[in-house]
Amino acid sequence: MIFDFFRNTAGAVRAINQKYAKPHIKMTRGVRFSFGALRFYLLLLVGIMVYKFITLLH
């Protein structure tokens, strides 16, 4: 039963990935800039968290 649950969930996730494979928003300069800024921001944040984790370990 648990195996079925995970198999069904994985199937559902695959279907969602297919359904939303391509963004529907028009890729204007503003949208591209926002995505770039967001990626940079999140990478910076991950970097800060990794730094904190390493300093905690030491």
Add this chain to the structure above:
Amino acid sequence: MNILSKFYYRYRKLLKTIRLYLIIAGPGIIVMVADNDAGGITTYTATGAQYSFHLIWFLILLGPVAYYVQEMTVRLGAVTKRGHAEAIFHSFGAFWGWFSLLDLVLLDWLTMITEFIGMTAAMSIFGVPPIVTVIISWIVMGTMVLQGRYWTWEKVALVFCGLNLIYIPAAIMINPPVDKILHGFIPHLPPGGFTNALFFLLMANIGTTIAPWMIFFQQSAVVDKGMQEKDMLWGKIDTAVGSFLTVVVAIGCIVLTATLLPGQIINDDAEAARRFMPINRHVGALLAIGLFDAGFLGAICISLASSWAFGEVFGWAHSLNHKVKEAPWFYAYYFFDLLLAGTVVLIPRAPLVLITLFVQVIAVTLLPAALVFLILLLNNEETMGEYKNTLFQNVANIGIVVVIIVISTLYGISAIFPKILGG
């Protein structure tokens, strides 16, 4: 006779308008009042105790900020008929969709734990053991959704929103100094100037004003309620009324602690209520009831925000208008979320302080993304048509979003590195 008939006509018209508003009112008031959740109430009481009436003006400024952000969700929901999670998947693709959904689920779950901490702490003032508080809360929260009508859920939630206003009579009961309150309405810095401690508290207040779950919740609620473009004005009024109430409650909390606990440091949810008990038993009791209600409102809205988001993305039936049999996964997730959050609070020596810290950190990863997506979606002419952001709305909203992102990021980083602000 003519004057009388005119008066009667206007009276009937007003009555009709109020009746229409009461039918449409709901998502805006609920999301805004629920924003004054356990964490929010703690922040406001700490602000009043530490900085007296000096920061009332700052909280007034936060009302329009919350309104401008939440108003966008009303337009988006009413026009696209999609919840926020589905809108992100559809417009930005699976990567950003999963990022938002999984971040939301984790953040909501952690925030719900803090709501249960608030509820159990509040009821412990009356000698109610945490396990009893959690079980009774589960039963009430379950009963609210199981009747199978969005309308009923909303009206019961509005009753709990009314209970959140308990801070206002409590503030009046203690005869606060009116001249000092009025002085607090004028923008100024507290004595001692701009310190790190003040900056941290200002950041905390902004952090409690807009939370990611609020964006997801209101948009989904607007869709579940079936609001149309023609109802948008009422939805905006509803949101404006809600933002007004949230500010009034925040001022009530500040007045209470600024009057009775000046200069004291409030560290946890129920500390203010506990300290009030020996000073004024009735006010202490009202504060404890208010805190329980704040946690309860937060928990019911946050768990619904997650359930709606999952339902939208996975294609489950996901409306409160459905019976359990019709939407089993939607309700299963709702209860799973509540049970998991409530159970964590009951675990002896659970790292509750660490969880509260985590909420601030995770919120920093999701909030900027959710706000940026919101602005982009509101500028998409293909879906929004005539309801897309105007130039003025863009200037105001982008300004607000940039400030919120900067401040909440600083708040999150200061939670990771507490000494960064010299604290």
